[in-house]
Amino acid sequence: MRDGAQAEGVSFSVSDKLKIAKKLDEFGIDYIEAGNPGSNPKDVEFFEKVKDTKFKNAKLVAFGSTRRPCIKPDEDANLTALLRSETSVVAIFGKSWDFHVTEVIRTTLDENLRMIYDSIAYMKKHGKEVVFDAEHFFDGYKANREYALKALETAWQAGADWLVLCDTNGGSFPSEIAEIVKVVVEKFSVIPIGIHCHNDGGMAVANSIVAVEQGVVQVQGTFNGYGERCGNANLCTIIPNLQLKRNYYCVPQQSISELTRVSRYISEVANLAPNERAPYVGNCAFAHKGGMHIDAILKNPATFEHIPPESVGNQRRILMSEVAGRSTVLGKIQKVAPWVTKDSPEVQQLIDNLKRLEHEGYQFEGAESSFELMVRKALGKDHKFFEVKSFRVLCEEPWQADYSALAVIKVEVNKVEEVTAAEGDGPVNALDKALRKALEVFYPQLKKMRLTDYKVRVLDTSKATAAKVRVHIESTDGERVWGTVGVSTNIIEASFNALIDSIEYFLFNEMGM
Numbered sequence: 001m002r003d004g005a006q007a008e009g010v011s012f013s014v015s016d017k018l019k020i021a022k023k024l025d026e027f028g029i030d031y032i033e034a035g036n037p038g039s040n041p042k043d044v045e046f047f048e049k050v051k052d053t054k055f056k057n058a059k060l061v062a063f064g065s066t067r068r069p070c071i072k073p074d075e076d077a078n079l080t081a082l083l084r085s086e087t088s089v090v091a092i093f094g095k096s097w098d099f100h101v102t103e104v105i106r107t108t109l110d111e112n113l114r115m116i117y118d119s120i121a122y123m124k125k126h127g128k129e130v131v132f133d134a135e136h137f138f139d140g141y142k143a144n145r146e147y148a149l150k151a152l153e154t155a156w157q158a159g160a161d162w163l164v165l166c167d168t169n170g171g172s173f174p175s176e177i178a179e180i181v182k183v184v185v186e187k188f189s190v191i192p193i194g195i196h197c198h199n200d201g202g203m204a205v206a207n208s209i210v211a212v213e214q215g216v217v218q219v220q221g222t223f224n225g226y227g228e229r230c231g232n233a234n235l236c237t238i239i240p241n242l243q244l245k246r247n248y249y250c251v252p253q254q255s256i257s258e259l260t261r262v263s264r265y266i267s268e269v270a271n272l273a274p275n276e277r278a279p280y281v282g283n284c285a286f287a288h289k290g291g292m293h294i295d296a297i298l299k300n301p302a303t304f305e306h307i308p309p310e311s312v313g314n315q316r317r318i319l320m321s322e323v324a325g326r327s328t329v330l331g332k333i334q335k336v337a338p339w340v341t342k343d344s345p346e347v348q349q350l351i352d353n354l355k356r357l358e359h360e361g362y363q364f365e366g367a368e369s370s371f372e373l374m375v376r377k378a379l380g381k382d383h384k385f386f387e388v389k390s391f392r393v394l395c396e397e398p399w400q401a402d403y404s405a406l407a408v409i410k411v412e413v414n415k416v417e418e419v420t421a422a423e424g425d426g427p428v429n430a431l432d433k434a435l436r437k438a439l440e441v442f443y444p445q446l447k448k449m450r451l452t453d454y455k456v457r458v459l460d461t462s463k464a465t466a467a468k469v470r471v472h473i474e475s476t477d478g479e480r481v482w483g484t485v486g487v488s489t490n491i492i493e494a495s496f497n498a499l500i501d502s503i504e505y506f507l508f509n510e511m512g513m
């Protein structure tokens with residue numbers, strides 16, 4: 001929570017932090033580095049408020065630096081703030097790279113060692129469990145091995161309970177990490193060692209895992225890999241890798257199946273879109289698109305899945321597209337016509353249609369309801385709920401009216417006509433409102449349905465404003481979510497077709513057809 005909050009775009013409130021801390025505790029995280037009380041009043045308030053919370057598993061950790069040069073620990077504002085936070089554990093970060101001592105702190109190498117010693121000894125005197133984060137340890141070791149090891153030794157002599165090796169700039173390779181961690185684990189065999197990796201070279205997860213293989217017993221990371229610059233080691237990848245594949249105990253076994261839920265909860269609280277392609281927990285992690293993959297998955301999921309998705313609380317998804325085969329569409333077709341088999345001629349005909357339409361610009365991935373309606377039409381299982389006899393959309397200059405567009409529509413249901421008009425914030429919005437208003441006269445249940453997403457993609461940009469566009473609409477009735485698609489050179493027509501599909505799909509489901 002401390003390093004995660006250093007990510008660009010993340011700004012947790014105190015109540016966000018309290019919620020996340022509880023969630024991490026329930027999940028089974030052992031240590032939660034919850035904030036930096038010497039940094040800002042929000043973290044001070046968090047540590048004040050969290051005092052009333054009982055945690056089942058986790059120990060809360062307050063984080064801060066060694067004392068400033070040439071002062072006593074009890075004169076240091078940051079160390080005072082750490083004590084005031086009243087956590088049983090504190091993490092003290094200190095310099096272990098000589099270059100940082102002279103360039104950043106601008107003090108002597110000896111004074112930096114005294115800063116490490118004094119700060120840790122002071123915390124120990126106050127009864128704290130102390131984690132020493134050796135900042136830039138790997139770069140420091142490569143530049144001046146003797147000094148980097150001296151920083152660790154000083155922390156140990158001062159009474160640190162943990163020595164944590166940080167790849168602060170995130171540029172190390174797994175082979176380097178493995179080699180250096182091996183030396184440290186052998187040299188400091190009496191004290192537990194931890195690892196803290198940043199992801200600037202895209203190797204934070206691999207670097208953390210090789211460190212564990214060399215004997216470290218604490219991995220510092222963040223959920224979803226949030227953190228400074230390219231982020232920290234992603235615990236949503238490290239935990240299942242270690243626990244499911246290497247039999248290390250990280251969290252209670254039943255928590256592993258909560259991993260996807262916790263990852264998405266934290267992205268929700270952080271107000272960041274979840275990473276679709278994240279290993280294990282991403283929406284695409286078990287999404288199969290290639291026809292041959294899908295055929296194999298349906299025969300035996302282990303053919304194209306490294307673990308069962310449900311073991312981390314994720315789910316398998318089968319995507320509809322131009323690279324689909326008959327096995328992909330069979331399930332959708334059987335929903336409408338259960339007697340159809342993979343070898344039925346209708347299946348080949350529908351897959352040919354799908355590929356032709358994708359070539360024309362449709363994309364059925366995420367718009368599978370439009371495909372289902374196409375199946376109904378092809379198999380004669382269609383139903384005409386309504387007919388749109390005509391519509392007209394008028395656009396006005398927005399600065400001359402509250403609404404910028406007006407739509408008039410005439411629909412017919414069971415030979416009864418209804419004409420309505422509606423204003424909207426643009427032509428598509430006006431058309432959507434007018435269509436619903438007219439249809440709600442016959443189908444009041446449409447009041448439950450609403451649009452949740454509307455996306456337009458220009459397909460052939462070289463034709464500029466004459467280009468074909470694809471419109472994707474996502475709708476919900478509060479319980480289900482479904483997607484539909486429309487393609488045309490006219491954006492209103494493309495939107496209209498996607499809207500009509502969305503309403504028809506809803507009505508089929510409402511009527512249980």
Ligand SMILES: CC(=O)SCCNC(=O)CCNC(=O)[C@H](O)C(C)(C)COP(=O)(O)OP(=O)(O)OC[C@H]1O[C@@H](n2cnc3c(N)ncnc32)[C@H](O)[C@@H]1OP(=O)(O)O
Nearest residue numbers: 036038039040065066067068093094095104105106135168
């Ligand atoms: C690798 C990491 O992620 S470590 C954690 C980094 N996190 C953060 O920086 C977020 C929290 N930081 C802050 O809120 C602020 O930087 C504060 C409150 C801690 C300090 O603010 P300021 O006193 O205004 O200093 P400023 O941020 O400009 O500079 C950092 C100071 O910390 C000093 N410093 C850096 N590392 C250490 C260390 N390990 N031990 C002691 N002092 C250190 C620097 O030398 C510099 O001191 P100087 O002003 O005498 O040159």
Ligand SMILES: CC(=O)C(=O)O
Nearest residue numbers: 093133135136166168
């Ligand atoms: C301590 C810390 O956050 C780092 O070295 O990256």
